[in-house]
Amino acid sequence: MRYLAWLMMGLMSLPAFALTKVNLYQTEVVLDQQQDNADAAARAAGLQQVIIRASGNKDAASNSVVQKALGRTSQYLNQISYAQQDDAKVVRMGFSAPNVRALLTQAQLPFWPQERANLLVWLVEESDYDRSISWEHSDSALLKHIRLAAAARGLPLTLPVGDFDDITGAQISDLWGGFSRPISQASQRYATDAVLVVRAQGSDLRWTLYDQQAESMISAPKTPLNGQASGADAATQMVDELSDYYAKQNAVVVNGESSQAVLAAFKPIDGAIAFFTLEEQLQRLSSVASLDIVKIQGDEVTFKVNLLTSEAEFEQEALRIGAVGKREAPPAPLGAPVPEVTPQPLSDDASVTDEAEIDGAAVPAQESSADPISPTDITPVLAEPTVAQAPLAEPEPLLPALPVLYFSWQQ
Structure with a gap:
């Protein structure tokens, strides 16, 4: 039981992550x-x-x-x-x-994944040398602009509610002066991932981001991030900088296969001009996201086309290009092995006639010599061809298992 109690106390002491979906x-x-x-x-x-x-x-x-x-x-x-x-x-x-x-x-x-850092925002506005904190329910035009900009970028914000604990715990002078200890103490009641202090003087903003939980600002402080913005869109500028900061840390580029793709084979492509003209025409199609060259063989070029639409819509758009037509798929290569032919021995009662039949035509037989010919002296007609020894070619890379569309190109 004693160990269980220590374990429970340890778990309770761990900081709660407040990532917001x-x-x-x-x-x-x-x-x-x-x-x-x-x-x-x-x-x-x-x-x-x-x-x-x-x-x-x-x-x-x-x-x-x-x-x-x-x-x-x-x-x-x-x-x-x-x-x-x-x-x-x-x-x-x-x-x-x-x-x-x-x-x-x-x-x-x-x-940028949906689970994002939630920022507690302390906004102090100065007007006519009077400073005030903008609470969650405050009717502040600047606060409204900050919220709209944050919603547009998907940046979660939390505003202090402005109840008795906030009013007595947060001092304007501490927030304006950037004193981390009292800011940390006033912020710990909110389970957020970071603390943002904004100081507004007219259209000028100065802000400080403590990119850590409030309780860690004293026990394990990090260097805060500072910035400033000015003008009518100062709030948007600030939110964009903060959003870019977090997106850069957490966003990932997914290098995956397109959910809709098709192979498109074009021929005859008889030169560089034809190739680049075709590529440019395809990339302009509204159904095409991107192109990858899969194979060039002779005068045929095969593209992998990543689609924004269906295969049928792409085909219709491609055929509307003046130089593109549809062609039949080439016949499948003959892959069946040639059956082996074995010479049949002559039977004992076989006799040599004066004529032999080749392809249905009678051909005079050659005159026989005086000496009899034994079967061992006959060179077989069907002999295996001699093949020059050469290194094996590298196997051709396999094409992706995607449907293939065949087009003609006449430029």
Whole structure:
């Protein structure tokens, strides 16, 4: 029992990790009813938000593969509804997690997992030489901007509630001065992974990130991360820097096979110009995520095509290229072994006639010599051919087990 008690006490003393699971795939967009194709634009904006949040990369929407996907949102969207907020109509969307992750893989973008560090935010705002802490329920425009920016990047934030314990435990002077011990003591009641102290003077922000749990700030302190931002978008700048910091630590690029891929064989490709022209035309197709050269043999080039759509849609798009046509699959190679032919011995009563028949035609037999010919003097007609000894060729690499489409190319 004594050992069990010590074990329980040890487990209770371990810090609790407060990683928060972020909902990456749900979003909502205000519908601009004055815009042409407003629904399509809203769906594209929703997918763009999800891609940025899931990748941890604010520039992810400019990726060429993602740009193609923004025009084909239906294969990523699995839920949509409409709601009224104030005077605006809002589109609420849910996107398929596996399909979004597959798109990130095709675009070679990182994936920032849903379990992310939760930051406790102490925001101190100065106005007319008066400083105040913005609590969770505060009506602060800056706090609202910070929350919106954090939601867009998928960065979890926790705001102090501003109850009696917070008001008596957190001193504005300690927060403004960056004194780690009182900040640690005031923050320990919140189970977060890091503590962020923000000091705002007008449109200028200075911030300090203690990237560790509050109780560790004293027992095992780390050097804090400092930064500053200014201007109308200062809150967004700060959140972007913090999000980039955590995404760089935790995001990974998944080097996996595309969930949709096909082999496409083109011939005749009779030179470098034809090859590069074909490659460029294929990469422009909205159904194509990326291309890999699998094989070049003679005048035939085989690509592995990573798809954003179905195989049928890719084939239809490829055939709309002026120089591309469809051709039949080549016949399967003859792989069956040639049957061995064994010469049959002559029977005892066999006789040599004056004529022999070759391929149905009568051919005069050669005159026989005076001496009889024994069977041992006859050279067999069917003899094994002599094969020059040569080193064995390297086996040809196997192609992926993917369907193959055959096209002609006439440039």
